[in-house]
Amino acid sequence: MEENKKFRTIEDKWIKWWEEHSDLYKAWNNDEDRPAYANAPDGQVKKYVLVEFPYPSGSGLHVGHAFSFTGGDVYARFKRMQGYNVMFPMGFDEFGLPTENYAIKVKRKPQEVTRENTDIFKQQMKKLAFSFDWSREVHTSDPDYYKWTQWIFVQLFKKGLAYKQEMPINWCPSCKIGLANEEVLNGKCERCGAEVSRRNISQWVVKITDYADRLTDGLKNTDFIEKVKTAQINWIGRKDGINIDFEVVGTNQKLTVFTTTPVNFGATFLVVAPEHLFVQQIVEGKFGVNQEQIDEIKKYISEARKKGDMERTELNKIKTGVFSGLYAKNHVTGKEIPIWVTDFVLATVGTGAVQGCPGHDQRDWDFAKKFGIPIVRVVGSIDGNDKDINEEPFIVHLGDKGKMVNSDFLNEMDFTEAMRKTMDYFEEKGWGKRVVSYHLRDWIFSRQHYWGEPIPMIYCAKCAKDQKFKIQNSKFKNKEELESKLKNMGWIPVPEDQLPVVLPEVEAYEPTDDGLSPLSRIDSFVNCTCPVCGGSAKRETDTMPNWAGSDWYFLRYMDPHSATKLVDFDLLKKWGPVDIYIGGDEHNTLHLLYSRFIYLFLYDLGVFPKELPEPYYKRVSHGVILGPDNQRMSKSKGNVIVPETVADMYGVDVVRMYLMFMGPFEGTMAWNEKTLMGVKRFLDRFEKLFKEYFGGISQDAELFASDRNTLMIIINKKIELITKDLEEFGYNTAIAKLMELLNDLEKRKIELIRDDMEVLVKMLAPFAPYTAEELWYWLHYDVNKKSDIVIESVHQQSWPVADPAYLADEKVTVAVAINGKLRDQLVVDRDRSNDEKEMVEMAKGSEKIKTWLAGKQVVKEIFVPGRMVNIVVA
RNA sequence: GCCGAAAUGGCGGAAUUGGUAGACGCGCACGACUCAAAAUCGUGUGGCAGCAAUGUCAUGGGGGUUCGAUUCCCUCUUUCGGCACCA
Numbered sequence: 029m030e031e032n033k034k035f036r037t038i039e040d041k042w043i044k045w046w047e048e049h050s051d052l053y054k055a056w057n058n059d060e061d062r063p064a065y066a067n068a069p070d071g072q073v074k075k076y077v078l079v080e081f082p083y084p085s086g087s088g089l090h091v092g093h094a095f096s097f098t099g100g101d102v103y104a105r106f107k108r109m110q111g112y113n114v115m116f117p118m119g120f121d122e123f124g125l126p127t128e129n130y131a132i133k134v135k136r137k138p139q140e141v142t143r144e145n146t147d148i149f150k151q152q153m154k155k156l157a158f159s160f161d162w163s164r165e166v167h168t169s170d171p172d173y174y175k176w177t178q179w180i181f182v183q184l185f186k187k188g189l190a191y192k193q194e195m196p197i198n199w200c201p202s203c204k205i206g207l208a209n210e211e212v213l214n215g216k217c218e219r220c221g222a223e224v225s226r227r228n229i230s231q232w233v234v235k236i237t238d239y240a241d242r243l244t245d246g247l248k249n250t251d252f253i254e255k256v257k258t259a260q261i262n263w264i265g266r267k268d269g270i271n272i273d274f275e276v277v278g279t280n281q282k283l284t285v286f287t288t289t290p291v292n293f294g295a296t297f298l299v300v301a302p303e304h305l306f307v308q309q310i311v312e313g314k315f316g317v318n319q320e321q322i323d324e325i326k327k328y329i330s331e332a333r334k335k336g337d338m339e340r341t342e343l344n345k346i347k348t349g350v351f352s353g354l355y356a357k358n359h360v361t362g363k364e365i366p367i368w369v370t371d372f373v374l375a376t377v378g379t380g381a382v383q384g385c386p387g388h389d390q391r392d393w394d395f396a397k398k399f400g401i402p403i404v405r406v407v408g409s410i411d412g413n414d415k416d417i418n419e420e421p422f423i424v425h426l427g428d429k430g431k432m433v434n435s436d437f438l439n440e441m442d443f444t445e446a447m448r449k450t451m452d453y454f455e456e457k458g459w460g461k462r463v464v465s466y467h468l469r470d471w472i473f474s475r476q477h478y479w480g481e482p483i484p485m486i487y488c489a490k491c492a493k494d495q496k497f498k499i500q501n502s503k504f505k506n507k508e509e510l511e512s513k514l515k516n517m518g519w520i521p522v523p524e525d526q527l528p529v530v531l532p533e534v535e536a537y538e539p540t541d542d543g544l545s546p547l548s549r550i551d552s553f554v555n556c557t558c559p560v561c562g563g564s565a566k567r568e569t570d571t572m573p574n575w576a577g578s579d580w581y582f583l584r585y586m587d588p589h590s591a592t593k594l595v596d597f598d599l600l601k602k603w604g605p606v607d608i609y610i611g612g613d614e615h616n617t618l619h620l621l622y623s624r625f626i627y628l629f630l631y632d633l634g635v636f637p638k639e640l641p642e643p644y645y646k647r648v649s650h651g652v653i654l655g656p657d658n659q660r661m662s663k664s665k666g667n668v669i670v671p672e673t674v675a676d677m678y679g680v681d682v683v684r685m686y687l688m689f690m691g692p693f694e695g696t697m698a699w700n701e702k703t704l705m706g707v708k709r710f711l712d713r714f715e716k717l718f719k720e721y722f723g724g725i726s727q728d729a730e731l732f733a734s735d736r737n738t739l740m741i742i743i744n745k746k747i748e749l750i751t752k753d754l755e756e757f758g759y760n761t762a763i764a765k766l767m768e769l770l771n772d773l774e775k776r777k778i779e780l781i782r783d784d785m786e787v788l789v790k791m792l793a794p795f796a797p798y799t800a801e802e803l804w805y806w807l808h809y810d811v812n813k814k815s816d817i818v819i820e821s822v823h824q825q826s827w828p829v830a831d832p833a834y835l836a837d838e839k840v841t842v843a844v845a846i847n848g849k850l851r852d853q854l855v856v857d858r859d860r861s862n863d864e865k866e867m868v869e870m871a872k873g874s875e876k877i878k879t880w881l882a883g884k885q886v887v888k889e890i891f892v893p894g895r896m897v898n899i900v901v902a
Numbered sequence: 903g904c905c906g907a908a909a910u911g912g913c914g915g916a917a918u919u920g921g922u923a924g925a926c927g928c929g930c931a932c933g934a935c936u937c938a939a940a941a942u943c944g945u946g947u948g949g950c951a952g953c954a955a956u957g958u959c960a961u962g963g964g965g966g967u968u969c970g971a972u973u974c975c976c977u978c979u980u981u982c983g984g985c986a987c988c989a
Contacts, residue, residue, distance in 0.1 A: 265985095465989090696983090895922090
């Protein structure tokens, strides 16, 4: 133990001193009080710095947390010193599977392990000197918090954005839980890796698709980096296309297909997903397809159903299918084209049916080849130099260049233009209708698990009957409205004054493989009275997904204790939007999208100020820290670095500073103990300079008045650069410059005066708060007054501002190049370096340059003021 | 396959409205201190040639624009991340 402590000197001493003497320390580490310097006085410009809150796992704070939190902390401290009114809050994302699974593993209640883990996290965070404002702490599993998570759901229901639907869901047989599409990776469960199967369960679904366009357009109001915006846009995946109705020959039936590229002169077949209603009807014998054919279709359907998602995607190159026995009429060619059933068409995309244009789509081409369906070219390349369409398809996407052929009135037309024309034509003829389709699906909001927010809904059978009667006697604008009313029949939201619906504490909460939520076994929870008719009713027993609580936590930080509002309007105006949101790449798509959706929805309700259309202004994604072996850290690989352990060994400041120094904040970097030692050396040298300063090196500024100017230039330039780096999260370069400054000042240590030392400490403070505080104390401690004085913290000081008078050098180096290659350098006064004539002349006069010019013809002279002269010779 | 990011010394990485490539740190070598080691301090450190001055090559490969390209354009290769039979 002692051995491990050998590197710690300053911190132990300082923490001890601080504990004993400083009110500030007590304030900083006491939950009851707001940190003494957490917020600047009102009236200052606000800065809301947010880091993604962790779910409190059993293994404590890991390096990834330490990394992103330090990044946020450095920024928050920097901004505070600059005089901003900074809000830098922290909370815990407690509901969800990881915690539940952990609790099951250790055979204890999730409530208990959550509380314990949270305490550990908090203690570790304090140790690492993260200056969170603990007065704003939130916990998603706290009823006072999830009351509002439930309230949001009730609003969604009231606005018709939540509906109950029986739908096939991804079912993980190992976790015994329904998964959202987003939680399925390559057909496997995101958490446990087991193969996902399908199940039909009645679930709450949230209509996020209604907001698809708003979610896309709203990105304009943000300063997210391109990568994040693109990820969101791709996920939403807006596609403008057309639904075309095909007449099924010999029936009254129409089959509707969706396409973005109606190359209909080349459509030689139609394909339908096996799950399609049309296929169901064929099998039921509606269209008079002969029994033999029906049997084959049945066989195909059952085979397709047996395949897991995994298999269906893995074998994605091999096309399978079965002829339906029916034909459709191609509007433009008049030909009868066969309708096939195949599982490469997804029931959930578009209309679940597609027209096959084998000449210009790889899948259609593969399919046509395999089943001997004709392939027709309708688009050719501009130069007309095309291969046989039976040898390879000519794949085109909207926007591509191409020329229409074999297409009657479209011939010779540009491909993209022709597609637009075709849509017009089809609409005119009444054959189709333009529609928008999205990659984004509605959000399955039900989880059949215990550890989550209960969905605050009640089912009343009696009310359902009444509603049915009403619905049957009402008129609706459209079919959809009627359908959604029917779906939600009998479902009544828990009245707002009865929220929250508290999650009961129980002994047995393990999920079961009957697919029902564990809550359904608790009679006292399930049975209730109907808020409308007062009769006996039953509660919804599903809980919400783990996203639900984390979608809006940043709003609660602004008003964490309000019992009457989710967040106060004025406080929202004061703090919103989040200025900087630091988080992992893995949350750039889903968390950000869901969170923005909830915000936009509440915005539309009028809960939020008009001038705040988006919740997050800027997103910064932090990088990933790999183990020393360059692999992702994992217990099984044994390469896990525990920040707290390293901090015990080398000191908190060393860990913080090393994390920020190891590479760019957004990058992927491997842990390297050697580099960490370099940072430690830096902090030691920093301290040593102060010791020498106090240890009798001359402090008489008058003596060195002549050198003062040079020193000021050195210092002020660094202030300028370091400030700029911090502004842009360029922490690694900011620290590099701090190191440069120290190197420079070490050489000039006899010239240093107290002001210089103060500047130095202030710039160190955001990175190494303990060391900086100690050195600041050295600078201000008055021996005569002993230790009972309370010194203002370095963290309350104002950030140094560069004096422009010192930012420009008196002498500059002008590079001289011949044909762009550096050959000489001239050191001249700054003023003269801008004089083209003089500089060119001086360059030509240089001995070195003369030898390069000898016997050559000067063709051109290029002059960049203050920087370089380039002489072009032939 | 599609979308996105990237490729710079022995290593992590600097530098881009196009203007002295390799900051800072690690490692390494030599030296000082020491009986010795560690720690610390000093000096050097992209490759090649040279005692040196200096020259020359060099930012994944190839091509282009330019007086000048790590930076811009085209193309290829590789790596990482995300999505994927999305019509």
